[in-house]
Amino acid sequence: MSSPSYPALSYELYPPRNAEAEExxxxTIRRLEVTRPDFVSVTYGAAGSNRETAIALLRRLLTxxxxxxxxHLTCIGSSRADLTAIVERLIGGGVRGILALRGDAPDDGDAPDGHAPEGDVAHADALVRLIREVEGQRTAQLAAGRVSVGVAAYATRHPASPSMEQDVEVLLAKEAAGADFAITQVFFRPSDYAGLVRRARRAGVTMPIIPGVMPMTSTRRLKKLSGLAGIDVDQGLWDRLEGARSDEERRRIGVAATVELARVALEDGAPGIHLYTFNEHAAALDVLDALDLERPPQAGLAASL
Structure with missing residues (x-):
C-alpha cells in the first residue's frame, strides 16, 4: 500500500544583520520548527555579499x-572555481539542498554590463550543471544519495525577460541541466500560478513547481513584493490595506489574501507552499493556520516503514 501524499511546506529565511536581528x-526559527516543514531556504545578498553569515546560519540549522x-547559491559575479569551492563546502558541511540562482548584479560595478566575465558561470542552468558535477565527485560522502537542486520560476514575466514564453524556455533548460524542482517568485493573482504551470507543462517541464507566497499584511510589504517581482501592485488589495482602521484589521486582510492565493494554487494541483517570511513568524503561522494544511503524522522511523 502506498503512503498518502501531503503538500510540501517550506519557509524562506535570511541571515541576520546584527545581534538583535539574530535573536x-x-x-522565528523555533516557532516555525514545530510546524515540521519539509525544508527552510536560506538566502543572502547580491553576489554573496553576506555569504559567510548565511553559511553560519546553515551550520546552526544543521546542528x-x-x-x-x-x-541559496547565486552565480553572477563569482568565478567557476569559487562556486565549485562553495558547493564542496556546502556538501561537506552536511547541506543536501541547494537553490541554484543567477542572482542580482552586484552594486560595486564589477559587472557593469550585467554580464558575468567570460569563463564564469553566467546563468542558473550552468550553475545546476556545476552542482551536479561536484555531486558526482562526492558519491561516497553522499552515501549513494544525491543533492536536491531547486531553481526559481516566475508566475509573471521576469523583469529582464522579453516574454513569459522565454521564461518557460529558461525553466526547461534548468530542468534539462538537472534541477529537481522550482519555487516561484511572488505573484498577486491566483490565475498567475495556474498560467505558469499550464505554459510549463505545454513546453515539456515536468518537475514540481512550488508556489511562493508572502503574507501581504502592509502596503510597505506590498510595495516591496511588487519591486522584487517587477510587477504592478495589486491595487484592490492596496486599497483594502490602506482603508484598514487598525493594524489587526490590516493583518487580517493581508493574511486572507495570501491564504486565497495559496488555497487556489493547491486546488490547481500545487505540490506544496513556500512561505517567504521576512524572518517574521506571526503572519506566516496565521496563513498556515487558516490554510489548515494537512501534514504527515509525526512518527518514528519504524512506524513509517
Whole structure:
C-alpha cells in the first residue's frame, strides 16, 4: 500500500544583520520548527555579499535544529572555481539542498554590463550543471544519495525577460541541466500560478513547481513584493490595506489574501507552499493556520516503514 501524499511546506529565511536581528530570527526559527516543514531556504545578498553569515546560519540549522536547510547559491559575479569551492563546502558541511540562482548584479560595478566575465558561470542552468558535477565527485560522502537542486520560476514575466514564453524556455533548460524542482517568485493573482504551470507543462517541464507566497499584511510589504517581482501592485488589495482602521484589521486582510492565493494554487494541483517570511513568524503561522494544511503524522522511523 502506498503512503498518502501531503503538500510540501517550506519557509524562506535570511541571515541576520546584527545581534538583535539574530535573536529575533531564532525566535522565528523555533516557532516555525514545530510546524515540521519539509525544508527552510536560506538566502543572502547580491553576489554573496553576506555569504559567510548565511553559511553560519546553515551550520546552526544543521546542528541545533531538526530543520533541513536549502542553501541559496547565486552565480553572477563569482568565478567557476569559487562556486565549485562553495558547493564542496556546502556538501561537506552536511547541506543536501541547494537553490541554484543567477542572482542580482552586484552594486560595486564589477559587472557593469550585467554580464558575468567570460569563463564564469553566467546563468542558473550552468550553475545546476556545476552542482551536479561536484555531486558526482562526492558519491561516497553522499552515501549513494544525491543533492536536491531547486531553481526559481516566475508566475509573471521576469523583469529582464522579453516574454513569459522565454521564461518557460529558461525553466526547461534548468530542468534539462538537472534541477529537481522550482519555487516561484511572488505573484498577486491566483490565475498567475495556474498560467505558469499550464505554459510549463505545454513546453515539456515536468518537475514540481512550488508556489511562493508572502503574507501581504502592509502596503510597505506590498510595495516591496511588487519591486522584487517587477510587477504592478495589486491595487484592490492596496486599497483594502490602506482603508484598514487598525493594524489587526490590516493583518487580517493581508493574511486572507495570501491564504486565497495559496488555497487556489493547491486546488490547481500545487505540490506544496513556500512561505517567504521576512524572518517574521506571526503572519506566516496565521496563513498556515487558516490554510489548515494537512501534514504527515509525526512518527518514528519504524512506524513509517
Amino acid at each position: 529575533s530570527l531564532w525566535t 541545533e535544529t531538526t530543520l533541513k536547510p536549502l542553501a
